[in-house]
Amino acid sequence: MKRHRELTFKLALMCVGMFGFGFALVxxxxxxxEITGLGGRTxxxxxQVTENVDYDRTVRVEFVGSLASGAPWEFRPTQSHMIVHPGxxxxxxxxxxxxxxxxxxxxxxxxxxxxIAAKHFKKVxxxxxxxxxxxxxxxxxxxxxFMVDPDLPEHIDTVTLGYTFFALxxxx
Amino acid sequence: xxxxxxxxxxxxxxxxxxxxxxxxxxxxxxHKDIGTLYLTFSLVMLFVGGALAWVIRAELWEPGxxxxxxxxxxxxxxxxxxxxxxxxxxxxxxxxxxxxxxMLIGAPDMALPRLNNWSFWLLPFATGLLILTFFLPGxxxxxxxxxxxxxxxxxxxxxxxxxxxxxxxxxxxIMASINIIVTIMNMRxxxxxxxxxxxxxxxxxxxxxLIIIAxxxxxGAVTMLLTDQFFGTSFFSAAGGGDPVMYQxxxxxxxxxxxxxxxxxxxxIISQVIPAFSRKPLFGYxxxxxxxxxxxxxxxxxxxxxxxxxxxxxGGQLFFMLSTMLIAIPTGVKVFNWTATMWRGxxxxxxxxxxxxxxxxxxxxxxFSGLMLxxxxxxxxxxxxxxxxxxFHYVLVPGALFGAFAGAYYWLPKWTGVMYDEKLGxxxxxxxxxxxxxxxxxxxxxxxxxxxxxxxxxxxQFADFNMMSSIGAFGxxxxxxxxxxxxxxxxxxxxxxxxxxxxxxxxGLEWTVPSPAPHHTFDTPPxxx
Numbered sequence: 225m226k227r228h229r230e231l232t233f234k235l236a237l238m239c240v241g242m243f244g245f246g247f248a249l250v251x252x253x254x255x256x257x258e259i260t261g262l263g264g265r266t267x268x269x270x271x272q273v274t275e276n277v278d279y280d281r282t283v284r285v286e287f288v289g290s291l292a293s294g295a296p297w298e299f300r301p302t303q304s305h306m307i308v309h310p311g312x313x314x315x316x317x318x319x320x321x322x323x324x325x326x327x328x329x330x331x332x333x334x335x336x337x338x339x340i341a342a343k344h345f346k347k348v349x350x351x352x353x354x355x356x357x358x359x360x361x362x363x364x365x366x367x368x369x370f371m372v373d374p375d376l377p378e379h380i381d382t383v384t385l386g387y388t389f390f391a392l393x394x395x396x
Numbered sequence: 397x398x399x400x401x402x403x404x405x406x407x408x409x410x411x412x413x414x415x416x417x418x419x420x421x422x423x424x425x426x427h428k429d430i431g432t433l434y435l436t437f438s439l440v441m442l443f444v445g446g447a448l449a450w451v452i453r454a455e456l457w458e459p460g461x462x463x464x465x466x467x468x469x470x471x472x473x474x475x476x477x478x479x480x481x482x483x484x485x486x487x488x489x490x491x492x493x494x495x496x497x498x499m500l501i502g503a504p505d506m507a508l509p510r511l512n513n514w515s516f517w518l519l520p521f522a523t524g525l526l527i528l529t530f531f532l533p534g535x536x537x538x539x540x541x542x543x544x545x546x547x548x549x550x551x552x553x554x555x556x557x558x559x560x561x562x563x564x565x566x567x568x569x570i571m572a573s574i575n576i577i578v579t580i581m582n583m584r585x586x587x588x589x590x591x592x593x594x595x596x597x598x599x600x601x602x603x604x605x606l607i608i609i610a611x612x613x614x615x616g617a618v619t620m621l622l623t624d625q626f627f628g629t630s631f632f633s634a635a636g637g638g639d640p641v642m643y644q645x646x647x648x649x650x651x652x653x654x655x656x657x658x659x660x661x662x663x664x665i666i667s668q669v670i671p672a673f674s675r676k677p678l679f680g681y682x683x684x685x686x687x688x689x690x691x692x693x694x695x696x697x698x699x700x701x702x703x704x705x706x707x708x709x710x711g712g713q714l715f716f717m718l719s720t721m722l723i724a725i726p727t728g729v730k731v732f733n734w735t736a737t738m739w740r741g742x743x744x745x746x747x748x749x750x751x752x753x754x755x756x757x758x759x760x761x762x763x764f765s766g767l768m769l770x771x772x773x774x775x776x777x778x779x780x781x782x783x784x785x786x787x788f789h790y791v792l793v794p795g796a797l798f799g800a801f802a803g804a805y806y807w808l809p810k811w812t813g814v815m816y817d818e819k820l821g822x823x824x825x826x827x828x829x830x831x832x833x834x835x836x837x838x839x840x841x842x843x844x845x846x847x848x849x850x851x852x853x854x855x856x857q858f859a860d861f862n863m864m865s866s867i868g869a870f871g872x873x874x875x876x877x878x879x880x881x882x883x884x885x886x887x888x889x890x891x892x893x894x895x896x897x898x899x900x901x902x903x904g905l906e907w908t909v910p911s912p913a914p915h916h917t918f919d920t921p922p923x924x925x
Contacts, residue, residue, distance in 0.1 A: 227582050228507045235574045239612050246616025246646055250631060253642045292635055333634050339707045390635040 270353065271346045276311040278374045283308055285372065288386035289318055296323045297330060299389040302365060310374040313348065318387060320356065321363030331355050332387040341383045344373035355392060422517070425509035426915060427494045430516050432811075434491030435804075437519060439880070441483040442797075444527070446873045448476035453835075453869040455852050456862050469852035470538035475526065477541035478558070481658070482565040483523045485792065488800045489661035490515075490572045493600050496807060497576060499906040499913065500594045502585025502922045507578040515571035522564030529554035540850060542647055543618065545632040545640050549625050556626070559618045566611040573604035573611075585905070587924030591685070594904055595678060598685050599664030602692045606653045606660070609696065614650035617643060641706050648699035656695040659759075659791060660688060662799025663730060666752050668904070669802045670734050673749035674741030675901035680733040687726035687733075694723045704775045713772040720770040724763070731760055746899075747821030751802035754794055754829050762790030765840065780850075783843025789836045793872075794829070801828075801879070806902075809894035812886040813912030820882050827875035834868030 285308050287301035298321040308314050322328045332352040336342040347353075351366030358364075372383065411420050424430060451472045455463050464472070494512065498505055506512050529536040534552025537543070548555065580601050584593070593601075620631040620643070630636020632643045671678045678684065700708065700716040708716075734756055743749070765787040769778055778784060801824075808816045838861035843849075847858045854862065885891060897907035909917045 228578050231578045231581055232508065232574055235577055235608060238608050239570055239574075241612075242609055243612035243616050246613040246649075247620075249613075249646050249649070250620075250642065253639070253645065257639070335634070337707060340709045388634055 322358035431495030595667035596664035758794030786839035814891035831871035
């Protein structure tokens with residue numbers, strides 16, 4: 225019986241350990257994504273860039289805007305795509321409108337696809353860095369200043385920049 | 397176990413009255429009783445899951461909407477999968493483990509009999525919780541059995557129910573696994589070293605470890621879904637810095653070992669049946685053990701081949717593609733060893749052997765389509781198409797389920813004391829084989845032609861193959877009623893009296909005890925030479 229109890233205890237411990245491992249995957253995943261830039265995560269703050277334009281190469285940058293479900297906003301890019309040269313600074317805008325009769329605060333989360341391009345997509349200025357306050361029914365354009373790094377792998381000719389716009393009370 | 401425990405049960409074998417009869421089964425700690433409960437439960441659930449599949453195939457009989465709304469259709473596919481995986485196939489093999497492992501290793505019972513009782517009795521309640529969701533506002537879970545967020549978080553009242561059901565089902569299988577490992581490690585008869593164990597014990601030992609490694613991770617993943625929905629965490633919500641793709645990684649870290657949790661016990665049964673009807677010992681026993689362990693290890697590092705299309709870097713795709721293909725090597729070792737076991741054997745084709753051979757052929761078909769899916773660039777075409785549906789049904793139905801049938805026919809004389817109806821058994825095999833191929837083979841073509849899975853309606857060019865598939869599904873379901881009839885006949889003692897060793901070529905301790913096996917066997921351990 226003692227042998228049974230010992231082994232049972234060890235196996236139960238293994239289960240608890242694996243349950244913990246499932247949760248440990250969460251920070252591990254974050255670290256992994258941060259190091260590799262996978263998962264399409266871009267820097268959450270302004271990045272320093274120097275212009276070093278590669279006029280021989282063009283990259284198509286597409287813009288996508290989506291709303292968290294049920295958010296009372298209008299949210300869209302003002303242009304669907306741009307053809308850009310790597311190493312040159314460009315400007316584009318997203319438009320957002322508060323559809324309610326009360327002031328709202330929102331913020332956008334950026335994502336770059338394909339994931340491998342994320343760390344080569346530099347944002348010098350972005351409305352996603354800060355919270356955006358809107359008066360009732362206010363609509364306005366918000367600026368993004370970006371540069372595609374010349375180091376972007378050769379085989380990538382299209383990069384998609386997507387924002388999801390959240391009402392801030394949806395954030396935890 | 398102590399002698400007092402045996403005395404307590406001695407008077408309970410033939411209780412009088414309904415209530416004592418119910419309580420005998422509710423409170424039983426006997427491994428054979430619990431094995432019977434597991435097997436009966438899983439057979440009932442096979443028909444519950446099958447009924448849901450019939451709704452799916454009825455709706456897909458022809459293009460257009462026939463019987464159910466799309467939302468109901470999605471509930472059917474989701475609950476069909478959850479019931480079949482967690483309430484039919486896994487408990488079936490747990491039933492085999494409970495009945496046979498103590499008898500195969502010469503132990504009087506499982507090591508932890510009360511835990512055993514609990515791990516079974518969690519099952520009906522967990523499954524009840526899951527099926528109850530059909531009656532909730534918004535219906536049963538409908539986001540697919542993989543429960544991907546954010547879709548799964550929009551499904552309404554059924555979410556916490558299905559999550560707690562998964563918790564309980566996981567708890568049940570974890571406890572059964574702990575019990576199986578402790579039994580095998582501590583209770584083998586004197587002289588039975590690990591490398592003398594029957595292959596079925598080996599595959600279950602390794603399966604039990606896989607369950608202990610994988611199941612808690614699933615429990616963690618669904619717990620994160622629960623807290624995301626109700627307690628304001630953001631594990632999978634991009635709004636709070638989480639990532640829905642991370643759920644897929646965590647889920648498939650469980651999900652891929654899970655497919656081997658389902659198939660390895662079937663490998664074990666096939667490794668018992670083929671030698672018995674070839675009248676030769678299993679070819680390459682040690683290689684079989686190592687191959688099983690290798691499959692189990694590899695299953696833990698290949699999970700992302702289920703998600704090639706999420707946007708992985710080339711290095712990741714290459715790693716998961718090649719490691720997945722590597723599994724074909726130990727699996728090939730097993731298939732060739734089974735074939736070599738039959739080489740120059742004196743084969744006879746009783747029903748267990750027929751199912752084992754059916755397994756060998758059709759599981760291999762499923763294995764090959766799995767190899768096709770492992771090719772990352774090709775997977776972009778196959779992903780989420782009916783080709784995937786065809787692939788995993790080939791490994792689950794003529795794979796795992798046929799393995800369970802082979803085992804059921806093989807050991808039924810030992811369980812009931814009578815020979816099952818051999819003629820009906822062969823009918824059952826041939827009808828099942830014809831209909832299972834009619835059901836799932838055309839789905840390969842549908843998938844390659846571009847039909848996506850999990851849809852209630854489809855373009856007209858898919859009509860013919862879908863109708864064939866539906867005919868096959870109705871026929872396959874009906875053929876299983878034959879199995880129920882064969883089992884009922886045998887349980888009621890209708891049939892030829894079975895000898896202690898009804899199969900001429902069978903080897904193993906289970907054939908040294910009388911048929912039917914008495915309530916308590918190996919109270920004094922046998923000696924293995």
